[in-house]
Amino acid sequence: MAHVKDFKWKKGMSVKDLVSSYRDLGYQSVELKKAADVIVKMKKDNAKIFLTFTSNMVTSGLRGFFAQIIENKLANVIVTTVGGIEEDIMKATGEKFNIGRFDSDDVELHEKGVNRVGNIFVNNESYMHFEDKLTKMLDKLYEKKKTWAVSEMLKEIGLMLNDNSSILYQAAKNNVPIFCPAITDGAFGFHLYLFQQKHKDFIIDVVKDFGNILLSTNHDEKKGVIALGGSISKHHAILSTLLNGGANYAVYMTTAHKTDGSMSGATTEEAKSWGKVKDESDVATVIGDVTITFPLAMISALEQLDEEGLLR
């Protein structure tokens, strides 16, 4: 068993050095270092990596990091919620979000046309611009065919974007499918509905997309899951690995706790009872805000993979 070691700052300390020190520090820092190790292992083992995140993370600056991770072949399948799709498109088409405050006066913000997501502000007009852009995209899609599985539609939209920091763009370019099992739960859904009112034969086939994620891997392939936050994005990824024999590697990063039986707080251990994660898997569950914890774990993994010449 490893001893707890006195942590000391060294001038010019790198993220990788800090995360290395976490191994012997205690509490969640130990889990964070383990998460970094599990990510390295899944890559070295050529596992198919499912990366999942909720929309608030795309609202945040993690969006560009997700795109970079896809570009670097560290995510092979993406699952997210529809807000994540919307805001990636908004940012790819020039919208800017602002850093505000958690304790803002929400009535005042509402009067100013500002929508709050924690301490991030999104202007109403960004949603209006999004409507214009999306409607044109749907027109183009409809010209091609009438029935779309969600991931096919998202790939097509990704190809219409031109932004290296865009998740949809990088995913489309790198043949990484994006699944979104609740595509209608947002402004995107509203615009799909309006479009369908005009084009009655326009169909989003979510059942077909279940087949797509199911067949995105198989029993023989090694599988890894990196689930950031909870919700259906986390659940959908581990459901598809479950149906393919369970994940070999799993990293869960969340602020939720296991004490209320929620999916958000469900641990990598609980996943073993379901077969979502194999019994003998390498797993880590890190409790904390992913805007802090995920860059730490992933940068550490990226540096190590890069040093060993395993990146891209």
Place this chain on the structure above:
Amino acid sequence: MAHVKDFKWKKGMSVKDLVSSYRDLGYQSVELKKAADVIVKMKKDNAKIFLTFTSNMVTSGLRGFFAQIIENKLANVIVTTVGGIEEDIMKATGEKFNIGRFDSDDVELHEKGVNRVGNIFVNNESYMHFEDKLTKMLDKLYEKKKTWAVSEMLKEIGLMLNDNSSILYQAAKNNVPIFCPAITDGAFGFHLYLFQQKHKDFIIDVVKDFGNILLSTNHDEKKGVIALGGSISKHHAILSTLLNGGANYAVYMTTAHKTDGSMSGATTEEAKSWGKVKDESDVATVIGDVTITFPLAMISALEQLDEEGLLR
């Protein structure tokens, strides 16, 4: 401003008396009493009430309470995740779940064919029986028509059940639509997929169902939201009230905090910035496990409405 009052137990104390005392106690108990009051107000004001919950609550014994609430006309629209649908059907068709332990050995459970949701155990065979039942239901649905909006399908399934404690059964009987924006994110989705493989023209139309929830209310009608837990069930309900001018009443009960920008932790105040909840609305956000807090608030509201002859 009300004074803090010394709480005292009285022999034979009722839930309503306890919740009344919470008004002057402090911290979350104050919010819980306010939640009970807001529920009473939304009913008295004839608001259309959106009740949302996540699947783990249907796994728990709250399932029968939700059915009773629907029966008592205190929920007019339901939004949930697909696990909630699956487990309501399982229970309605005779499956039993067990109370276990949070700290069980998950590898051992897996070997025994037991799936863990917090401290509740679900047997593998319940999922197998569910497959049999659902496949037969899908056969009947397909005979009627090929394309189904989710809420239409769930109503039809509700009518096939016969269990007063079933959410789907009570909802179908009482014309309460059930929306589930991610119908494929579970075993249900897998069976839909297998069914579609055999019947290529079988379509689940999620876009049409967006219209259904959008038109389930309107700008003029008073609207109330009771959101238990987070996830897409919470978001979908407040999105539809947003598009109809915002809710007049809102009660959020959750274990999540606002500090990470998640939907689960988003408060009724944050909702005001979006117009999801009107600026002048009666709102309450209660932090705590809903298996404890929701019965308290809702029983208190039921008793008061019953005393005033306003129930059913």
Place this chain on the structure above:
Amino acid sequence: MAHVKDFKWKKGMSVKDLVSSYRDLGYQSVELKKAADVIVKMKKDNAKIFLTFTSNMVTSGLRGFFAQIIENKLANVIVTTVGGIEEDIMKATGEKFNIGRFDSDDVELHEKGVNRVGNIFVNNESYMHFEDKLTKMLDKLYEKKKTWAVSEMLKEIGLMLNDNSSILYQAAKNNVPIFCPAITDGAFGFHLYLFQQKHKDFIIDVVKDFGNILLSTNHDEKKGVIALGGSISKHHAILSTLLNGGANYAVYMTTAHKTDGSMSGATTEEAKSWGKVKDESDVATVIGDVTITFPLAMISALEQLDEEGLLR
């Protein structure tokens, strides 16, 4: 193993009936019912019961409930933080606290001389009145003797009060010692300091009081701990049971989680590794705000003990 049971409201439902239903509901409600059962068991087994709470609970209306519990012989030793002592004395001498809001403007409150504890407001003048009262009490104490162990001093102060809802008063009357290992960490400490400046031979002997709590029980006696919240009040009680062979019964109620290694979040299981709680003990850890959870568990226990004629 017990089945999950569908919960149903019955008209006029009592707190005891609700808590009984929690047994088969799931998640924290199951733990809450277990907590009620463990409290009943410790009383029936004639265990010496250590009740611990933090000062914010005395700020709240739980203060009168704690006094009632002492009066009913359900707490034999009290451990709290000094704020709990101060505010019990304030309330016993006529000060009123108010129910306010969590999201108040704190700069504005400061200008008005209002101090905020969550959503409870305490006026500056309550602290000024407290100073007057306490100084007179210290004068009387000093007349009797120069050196005081903390618990001896608190008993003497309790006897100077005359309020059935006072923790210090009921404790003094019922020979229940109150321990407070950090008596100087508050306004009380400041006044002790000013008093000592005038009376150089005035000594608070905290070391002697360690002996008092140590000898408040022994290895042979059955011991139970009810720890509300964390901090030194929780730790001090379980330290003294540890040194006496470990507690036979333990109920922890807290909002903190075990994932950060804190005392507040340390579970009844972790306590077993230390011998703070015996290996074979009856234990329950309930996550939630104690203003909601503690009345539920304790009322349920009080009703059952009363029915069996075991109260007082």
Place this chain on the structure above:
Amino acid sequence: MAHVKDFKWKKGMSVKDLVSSYRDLGYQSVELKKAADVIVKMKKDNAKIFLTFTSNMVTSGLRGFFAQIIENKLANVIVTTVGGIEEDIMKATGEKFNIGRFDSDDVELHEKGVNRVGNIFVNNESYMHFEDKLTKMLDKLYEKKKTWAVSEMLKEIGLMLNDNSSILYQAAKNNVPIFCPAITDGAFGFHLYLFQQKHKDFIIDVVKDFGNILLSTNHDEKKGVIALGGSISKHHAILSTLLNGGANYAVYMTTAHKTDGSMSGATTEEAKSWGKVKDESDVATVIGDVTITFPLAMISALEQLDEEGLLR
């Protein structure tokens, strides 16, 4: 208002660069960057810096970092709980703690003589060795004088140690007082008690030490507080700054939330209502495990101060 910026990894990224990026990322990362900035400001403004932490952090590897911070003159007053004192002495006298697991079998650990603090293991024999060491130290103290204020005693003990990674040693060497308002709440207290049994005139004067912390600063001096975790260590520091006119700078890092009215979760805003923190102060509250968040914020501050030649 700053825009949210897409975060991107750069090869060899330093901790300082990462924390700089947090400014534009969102949620708690923004607060963490602000915490780093506030620490830099308090140092530049020559504020007296109060650093507080709970014992579990000394159990962890942060202990050596705290010593380094004291050595670098970034902490001028320390407040902690007695477990932090005990474990610093244990480590300084050769004891090793181990990294274990959160989900260990606690009954089994107890049989092996292993005590668990989250995922850190402390052996029983470390406590036995501590007893030997401490008793000898108390003998020496008693030879010098009979009555000790806590901080005087801790300074004397620090001078008996010889370990650059020791908090007590560095504090003693650098004239940084260590306050511990609940010195008896631990094994230390037990040994003080046993010692007093043999030496009836041995007195720990906690009231005198209140004066020492009160006079450790004054109204005119600028004051900063860095409070890690909650408990009496946090409260005692801000109480003493309150009595000296309030802190000009405050950084709170904790896993607790403000929703339960606890000291652990009390925010830097709540502190303003009390005058604990001045209305116009620079403040930051960071929610997260301090083993992860504190090194990030403090390393970033150290690097910046070092670059500007302001370190030591």
